[in-house]
Amino acid sequence: MTWHTWSERGARRTNADAVASFADPVTGRVAFALADGIGEDGTAARLAAAAAVRSAGQGADVAIAAARSAVTTGDCVLVLAVPMPTGQGYEIAWLGDARAYAVVDDTVIQLTTDHTLAQYFRDRGTPATPRMEHLVTASLRTAKPEQLGHIAVPTPAFLVLTSDGVHRHVDQPTMAHILRYAADPAAELVRRAIAAGATDNATALVVHCAPAIPETRPIPVAA
Template structure:
């Protein structure tokens, strides 16, 4: 359990699903001198160990960047670390609590949602070919949903997504193995049940027959809501 002054409680859950490798990764780090927290969730591109390594390196690097520098700095640091690897790529979302809300940065199709105890509000916008065509009034093909237009290895700084959630809220980070199986309404329904959190979402994905890795990280800034049981996060040191 993590409950520092002005810091959220968080929980994570992940499942490999039918894939050969679990290429999703999560990390969180609390600065002992400031109490500031950084959260990160990455989804490796592909079903290989190099994809899993890229995701692990990305989140481990991102959460070590001081929250005061902001998510863009965390994304840039993760990019340098992934580019130093011989192979592998991933998509990444980073979030830092600030002023009762969150600052979020991302590349690719991982997502962040604000949770008010009843409903979810999507903070990110997918960097996919499908979203690119939707934004231009065209109907994408189903395959385009899985083609990302930015990634940690390839994105230019001006392509980093950024958003702010204002006001007290919970935070949900998901890989596409969660939000492409469960609708936002279905996720909210699961989260309304006391003690349900990231684990409930991943369990629901498995029950629905998801075909991808599924990972969720749930953080809560509202002390009136039930505590979340925390799954220990692995410590990864970039090579």
């Protein structure tokens, strides 16, 4: 297993994104987190990501609770990847619009569903405005327990965590191409997002979990 992470401030005054990883000292399994601070102060994101991965061995719910306890001022959204106890696959937990993607059976899959006002209206068949994409309906300090998103994924070829500065500007076909060909896919995802007009903080964490996919096989994109 190898992983890469990259982050750029964009046009913002500060970079309020944060990533963290932590290897369990007993099992050696690594948990990953990406947090996106709400506002210009990145303290909440840094504290939340660090606390979450260090408690991940006790499960995603405990890790999210630890992240919440660590943040006393400010707020953030968060996505967390916790290794399954069996050592096969990850439990993904999230609040807000930080995302997780995976390549499973050669297919790029978005694992998370945004907690945003735009997604709320789309789920009910109502058109959403662009501004609604930036209004989160669940964050670390405001979410109710039932709002925490959960999904389990088998060990993927790649696991990708992104802040909205990346995934609002890099589509899944482009992501698939980058994962296949880029020497540092996290840096390339961020570079592409900035080149496509991202002005927000842009952060990506890419975990290469499995042997490389043969060059002759394309990576399709899940519908």
